[in-house]
Every structure is written in C-alpha cells, then in structure tokens.
Amino acid sequence: MKTDFRDTPRYKGMVLIGLILFVIVSLFISVGLGAYKVGPMDIIKAIFVDKSGMNHNIIYNIRLPRTFVAGLVGVCLALAGAILQGIMRNSLASPSTIGITSGAGLMSVICLVLFPQYEYLVTPAAFVGAVFTTVLIFILSWKDGINPLRMVLAGLAVSSLLNALVDLILIFFPDRVHNTLGFSIGSLSVKAWNDFNRIWPYALIGFIVAMILSKKLNILLLGDEIAGSLGVNVERLRVILILLTSLLAASAVSVVGLISFVGLIVPHISRILIGSDYKYLLPASALTGAGVLMLCDTIGRVVAEPMEIPVGIIMAIVGVPFFLYLLRGGIKSARK
Numbered sequence: 001m002k003t004d005f006r007d008t009p010r011y012k013g014m015v016l017i018g019l020i021l022f023v024i025v026s027l028f029i030s031v032g033l034g035a036y037k038v039g040p041m042d043i044i045k046a047i048f049v050d051k052s053g054m055n056h057n058i059i060y061n062i063r064l065p066r067t068f069v070a071g072l073v074g075v076c077l078a079l080a081g082a083i084l085q086g087i088m089r090n091s092l093a094s095p096s097t098i099g100i101t102s103g104a105g106l107m108s109v110i111c112l113v114l115f116p117q118y119e120y121l122v123t124p125a126a127f128v129g130a131v132f133t134t135v136l137i138f139i140l141s142w143k144d145g146i147n148p149l150r151m152v153l154a155g156l157a158v159s160s161l162l163n164a165l166v167d168l169i170l171i172f173f174p175d176r177v178h179n180t181l182g183f184s185i186g187s188l189s190v191k192a193w194n195d196f197n198r199i200w201p202y203a204l205i206g207f208i209v210a211m212i213l214s215k216k217l218n219i220l221l222l223g224d225e226i227a228g229s230l231g232v233n234v235e236r237l238r239v240i241l242i243l244l245t246s247l248l249a250a251s252a253v254s255v256v257g258l259i260s261f262v263g264l265i266v267p268h269i270s271r272i273l274i275g276s277d278y279k280y281l282l283p284a285s286a287l288t289g290a291g292v293l294m295l296c297d298t299i300g301r302v303v304a305e306p307m308e309i310p311v312g313i314i315m316a317i318v319g320v321p322f323f324l325y326l327l328r329g330g331i332k333s334a335r336k
Contacts, residue, residue, distance in 0.1 A: 012280045015273050019287035023071070026291040030067040030298045031059055035305060066191045069255060070297045070311065071290035072203045073188075074262060076252040078289025079210055080245040081263025082270070082281055086217045087241045091326060092152050094263035095130075095249040099159035101260070103133025104246075104253040106162045109183055113169055113176045123198060126250035133158060134242055163258075186259035186312025188297050195255050202251035207286060209244055213237070214278040221276070259312045261319025262289055268326070 005011050032038045038046070038055055046055035047064070077095060084093040084100075095101045107129030111122050137158055141151040166184060216237055219227045224234045252259070269292075270284040293311065296318065300309040 007275065012274050012277075016280065016283060016287070019273075019284055019291070023287050023291045023294075026294040026298075027067055027071070030070065030294045031063045033298055033302050034063065061192075065193045065196050066188050066297070067294055068196050069191045069199065070188050070294045072196070072199045073252045073256050073259065074266070074289035074291070074293030075203050075286045076199070076206060076248040076289075077259065077262035077293075078266040078270075078285040079206055079282060080248040080252075082267035082278075082285040083210060083217070083241050083245050083248075084263070085267055086221060086278060087238050088151065089221065090151065091268070092264070094261070094267075095245065096159070096258070096260040096263060097152055098155035099133050099137055099162065100130045100246060100249045101253050101258050102159040102162035102166075103129040103131075103136075104250040105129070105183055105258045106166055108254050108257075109166050109169055112183075113173050116176065123202070123251055123254040126254040127247055130246035130250040130253075131243065133162065134246055183253075183257035185310045186257045186315070187310040188256055189308060189310070191255070199251050199255050202247060206244060206248040206251075207282070210282050211279075213241065213244075214282055217241070217278040257312065259293075259315055261315050261323065262293060264326075265319050265322045266292060268322075 028040050028043060031043055032040065036058060038059060042055055043059055046053065046059045050056060051060075080100070081094040084095065084098060085091060104126035107125040108122050111118060111125040115121075137151060137154045140154040140158070143150070163184075170184075216227075216232055219230055219232050220234065220237065222230075227234050227237075249263070266289045267281070267285050270281055270288050273288075274280045274284045293315070296314040297311040300311050300314045303309060
C-alpha cells in the first residue's frame with residue numbers, strides 16, 4: 001500500500017524547516033519595521049558588530065526584546081491550545097475559550113493593583129488563577145462525564161464573570177490602573193529584557209515537558225479506555241497536562257495580558273500543515289504561534305503610525321473569522 005507523502009517524516013521535516021524560516025523572516029520583519037526602518041543587514045550589523053550606534057540602541061534595547069517576548073507568548077499560548085484540544089478531544093478548546101487566561105488575568109490584576117509591592121509574584125499568582133479556573137470549569141461541566149460543548153459553554157460563562165471582576169477592580173482603584181492598562185486587551189508595548197527573562201524559562205520547560213509527553217498525548221486521542229488498556233494512567237496524565245497548560249497560559253498572561261485566539265487558530269493551522277501526530281504538531285504549533293504573534297504585533301505597530309494598535313486587537317480581528325469558520329464546520333475539512 002502506497003504511503004501518502006504528507007504522512008512521511010521527510011514531508012513533516014520539510015514543513016518544520018519551512019516554519020523555522022517563517023519565524024526567522026517574521027523576526028526580521030518585526031525588528032526592521034517601525035517609525036524608523038532598518039534593513040536585514042543593518043540589523044545583523046547593529047547586534048553583532050556596531051554596538052555603539054543608534055541602530056544598536058533601537059534594535060537591541062527596544063525592538064529585539066519586544067519581538068522575542070511576542071514570539072515566546074505565541075509559543076506558550078499555541079502549545080497550551082494544542083494540548084487542550086488533545087486532552088479534551090475538543091476542536092474549540094483553547095486557553096481563552098476554556099477561561100484559563102481569564103483566571104490568570106484576574107490573579108495578575110489582583111497582584112498588580114492590590115499588592116503592587118509583590119509584582120515579582122505575578123506569574124505564580126497567574127498560575128494559581130489558571131489552575132483554579134480550570135478545576136472550576138471541570139466541576140461545572142461534569143455530568144456523567146465531560147461533554148466538550150458543555151465545557152466550552154462553562155468556560156465562556158466563567159470567563160465573562162472573571163473579566164467582569166477585573167473591570168470591577170479597575171473601577172474601584174482608578175489611581176492604579178496604569179499598572180494594568182495592557183492586560184484587558186493584550187499589549188506588547190514597552191516590553192524589555194526583564195519581561196523576556198520572566199517568560200523564557202516557563203516556555204522552555206513547557207515545551208520540553210510537552211515533547212516528552214507527546215507520545216502519551218497521541219495515545220490519549222484514541223480514547224480513555226484504549227489509552228488505559230495500553231498502560232497509560234489517564235487521570236494522572238490529564239492532571240499533569242492541565243497543570244502544564246495552566247503554567248504556559250499563566251506565563252504568557254502575566255507578561256502581556258489577555259490575548260485571545262492564538263491557542264485556538266494556531267493548532268488548527270499547524271494540524272492542517274503537518275497532521276495530528278503530537279510529535280510534530282507541538283513544535284509546528286510553537287513555531288507557527290511565534291511567527292503569527294510577531295507578525296500581528298508588527299501590523300499593530302505600523303498600520304496606524306504613529307499610533308499603536310495592541311496585538312490583542314489584531315489577533316481578535318484575525319481570529320474571529322477563523323473561529324466562525326470552525327463553528328460552521330470548517331474543522332471537518334482540516335487534515336486529521
């Protein structure tokens with residue numbers, strides 16, 4: 001029986017190489033475009049050769065950390081979305097539709113507004129909020145098992161409630177709103193190397209753990225009974241993966257705020273490109289998420305100069321049509 005070329009490791013390797021090139025191109029576009037445009041060779045020269053000129057200051061201290069943060073946020077949210085869609089076997093699952101990002105956002109805002117002296121604890125606080133929200137949604141959606149549609153509806157309801165609580169906190173403490181202006185819409189404005197240093201360990205750990213568990217994720221797709229018969233402790237695996245997605249989503253939210261649709265659309269795009277094998281789907285999602293968010297941030301910076309449109313708004317403009325496409329059954333045409 002002849003094997004489809006799209007199912008061969010050679011094809012999947014070519015796709016991953018193409019996605020790596022996509023990320024590199026997106027990085028150069030993001031760093032090069034803006035009010036002050038810089039060419040690719042000038043970017044390389046400013047980073048590695050001429051470290052005393054104006055180009056170096058603009059690129060290394062302003063644009064490069066922002067671009068790297070955008071890429072890592074895209075990695076975290078895309079990985080979280082891909083894992084959630086696998087463990088829930090639900091094509092509409094993502095950190096935003098399930099409500100994980102809202103829980104992380106609420107705890108981040110509480111930490112920044114009510115306890116600004118503990119700003120260094122924003123990421124752990126966001127992780128606690130993400131885990132609590134996930135557990136709450138599981139409890140609310142449980143009725144003789146987990147129904148995917150019921151879980152999405154519960155997630156949307158809880159997410160609306162948590163977002164309302166965020167707005168309530170901002171209303172009661174208007175003098176401290178400047179600390180959280182970017183959270184409700186998701187913004188990469190004024191991101192520096194300290195923000196990059198806050199997120200990269202979580203992104204790296206999350207990616208490594210996800211790749212280690214990729215084989216078990218594939219088995220989990222076969223169903224709980226079959227996975228159990230193959231020696232997988234389904235409940236323990238599901239708990240570990242939920243904690244992992246909470247950590248990934250919380251690390252992204254704690255740095256840039258609430259960005260929707262990355263965790264929803266990127267795994268689907270990657271699945272169409274490379275298939276459903278998590279050994280390849282996870283790195284493809286990470287690369288696609290990084291490239292997409294860097295490009296969306298670039299669009300937000302240059303489309304309305306000198307004003308800047310937050311990346312969360314650009315992602316919503318891109319993501320809503322894709323979400324409606326999925327609701328109308330477009331996912332059925334995606335490559336399984």
